[in-house]
Amino acid sequence: xxxxxxxxxxxxxxxxxxxxxxxxxxxxxxxxxxxxxxxxxxxxxxxxxxxxxxxxxxxxxxxxxxxxxxxxxxxxxxxxxxxxxxxxxxxxxxxxxxxxxxxxxxxxxxxxxxxxxxxxxxxxxxxxxxxxxxxxxxxxxxxxxxxxxxxxxxxxxxxxxxxxxxxxxxxxxxxxxxxxxxxxxxxxxxxxxxxxxxxxxxxxxxxxxxxxxxxxxxxxxxxxxxxxxxxxxxx
Amino acid sequence: xxxxxxxxxxxxxxxxxxxxxxxxxxxxxxxxxxxxxxxxxxxxxxxxxxxxxxxxxxxxxxxxxxxxxxxxxxxxxxxxxxxxxxxxxxxxxxxxxxxxx
Numbered sequence: 001x002x003x004x005x006x007x008x009x010x011x012x013x014x015x016x017x018x019x020x021x022x023x024x025x026x027x028x029x030x031x032x033x034x035x036x037x038x039x040x041x042x043x044x045x046x047x048x049x050x051x052x053x054x055x056x057x058x059x060x061x062x063x064x065x066x067x068x069x070x071x072x073x074x075x076x077x078x079x080x081x082x083x084x085x086x087x088x089x090x091x092x093x094x095x096x097x098x099x100x101x102x103x104x105x106x107x108x109x110x111x112x113x114x115x116x117x118x119x120x121x122x123x124x125x126x127x128x129x130x131x132x133x134x135x136x137x138x139x140x141x142x143x144x145x146x147x148x149x150x151x152x153x154x155x156x157x158x159x160x161x162x163x164x165x166x167x168x169x170x171x172x173x174x175x176x177x178x179x180x181x182x183x184x185x186x187x188x189x190x191x192x193x194x195x196x197x198x199x200x201x202x203x204x205x206x207x208x209x210x211x212x213x214x215x216x217x218x219x220x221x222x223x224x225x226x227x228x229x230x231x232x233x234x235x
Numbered sequence: 236x237x238x239x240x241x242x243x244x245x246x247x248x249x250x251x252x253x254x255x256x257x258x259x260x261x262x263x264x265x266x267x268x269x270x271x272x273x274x275x276x277x278x279x280x281x282x283x284x285x286x287x288x289x290x291x292x293x294x295x296x297x298x299x300x301x302x303x304x305x306x307x308x309x310x311x312x313x314x315x316x317x318x319x320x321x322x323x324x325x326x327x328x329x330x331x332x333x334x335x336x
Contacts, residue, residue, distance in 0.1 A: 022317025029325065047242050054250030064249060072237045072245045081249045085256035087284040093260030094277045096270055107261070114257045120281060167332030170300040173292040174307045174324035180285040181311040181320075190279040197283035198290035205291040215287045222283030226276045 007101060009133040016118065016129070016137025023117035023138075024145040026175055030058050031149020032159065033168060038150075039157045041065045052150040056115065056143055058172065060084040083212030090219060091119035098122050098131045107132060113139020116179045124182065192229050197222025299335060303327040 017024075031052065038048040043065065055061050060081045067076050092114055099107060099122070110132045118138030122131050153159065160168075184194075201218035209217070237245070264270050270277070296304060307324030314320065 022319075022321065025318050026321040026325075029321075042236050043242075044236075044239075047239070047246065050243065051246050051249070054246050055253045057253050060249065060253060064245075068237070068242075070237050072241050074245060074248065077245055077249055078252055081252045082256065085253045087288075088253070088256040089260030089263075090280045090284045091260070092257055093264040094280045096261060096264045097274050097277060099261075108258050111257045111261060112254060116281070116285070123278065123281065163333055164329060167329050168325065170292075170296060170303065170328060171325055173289065173296070173300070174304060174321065174328070176285055176288055176292075177304055177308055178311050178317055178320055178324075180282065180289060181308060182317070183282045183285065185315070187278055187282070190275075190282055193276075193279040194282040194286045198286035201287040201290035202294055205294065211291070214291060215284065218287035218290070219280065219283040222286065223276060223280060226279040226283070227273075230273075230275045 007130055009102075009130050009136075012130040012133025013137035013140070015127065016121070016134035016139075017141035019121045019134070020118050020138035020141045023175075023179070024141040026178075027058075027142050028145040028149040028152075029168075030172065030175070031146045031151075032153035033149075033165060033171070034058060034061055035150045035153020035155070036157050036160060036165060037062065037153075038065050039154045041068050043068060045151075045154050048154045049147065049150055052147050055081070056113075056146060057081075057085055057088070058146075083215075086212070087116070087215060087219075088114060091116060095119060095122060095131075095135070098125070099135065101130075102132060110136045110139075113143060115139060115142050116176070117182070118142060120179055120182050124185070124187065190226065193222040193226035196225040299331045300328070302331070 034052065035048060038051070039045070043051075051061055051064065055064075063080050063084055064077055067073050067080065092111060095114075113136050118135050121138055122135045125131060125134060197218045200221040201214050204214040204217055293301065293304065303324050306327050307320050310323045311317070311320035
């Protein structure tokens with residue numbers, strides 16, 4: 001009889017890392033871009049790598065270096081990080097039905113590695129694996145490539161020319177589109193809330209709302225649409 | 236440039252906030268006893284957050300960027316391969332971005 005691996009943390013690390021390898025390899029490129037940008041802003045190598053190690057969130061880090069000056073605007077940095085990283089709290093709440101076992105401390109430690117791709121991979125997980133191990137395995141792969149990319153970018157700042165960096169400005173959106181495709185392939189029945197969220201975001205941007213407010217309000221609009229749809233489905 | 240101690244303090248503060256965001260949704264959600272009832276809504280949440288980023292980004296993209304986006308999505312749709320799709324999109328951005336400026 002085959003061994004039941006559903007509740008074993010360690011055997012789930014490797015499949016998690018493998019499932020996220022493509023995202024991690026793409027993350028390496030963004031790490032390089034961040035290293036170059038950070039170095040260009042005059043931030044020393046140690047602080048650049050420490051930022052990647054502590055924050056592990058590309059968008060938040062790119063935003064932070066825009067404000068890196070003397071004296072450091074702590075409140076601005078705090079609010080910017082909070083608004084940009086707020087989507088991670090949406091991913092973590094969505095993981096509640098999937099990750100319930102183990103002590104709260106273990107779960108909270110595992111959530112240090114939560115990012116969009118590995119959270120989505122857990123939600124679309126079909127195989128018999130421990131979800132927390134799968135999340136951490138994927139997170140470790142993403143983390144390792146992100147740090148390695150940061151070191152390469154910050155050390156070899158001339159690896160990409162200014163024109164190449166400019167041409168790659170939109171690469172982050174391609175990355176998010178691929179994550180979205182992974183979400184859609186695993187759960188296409190949610191097209192209505194997603195469409196509402198996307199259209200609301202466009203309308204709010206057109207109305208001049210700031211990006212963080214756009215994300216929160218549009219997500220809320222999509223969630224309300226999902227709630228109404230699920231009520232109709234159960235009626 | 237800020238001195239090292241101020242910079243490290245700021246980095247730790249931002250790291251703590253990022254981590255707080257990672258756990259706050261989960262901790263807040265576990266306070267609700269009937270969270271399982273809303274599973275279908277929870278499953279829609281990440282897609283909503285991603286679409287809220289993609290919608291405006293698609294609107295402000297240049298023709299080359301939008302073509303790269305379409306190419307990436309199309310490749311991902313057909314192959315389901317994340318790395319290959321990323322490489323196609325990045326090659327498109329670099330190739331056409333540098334060529335057409």
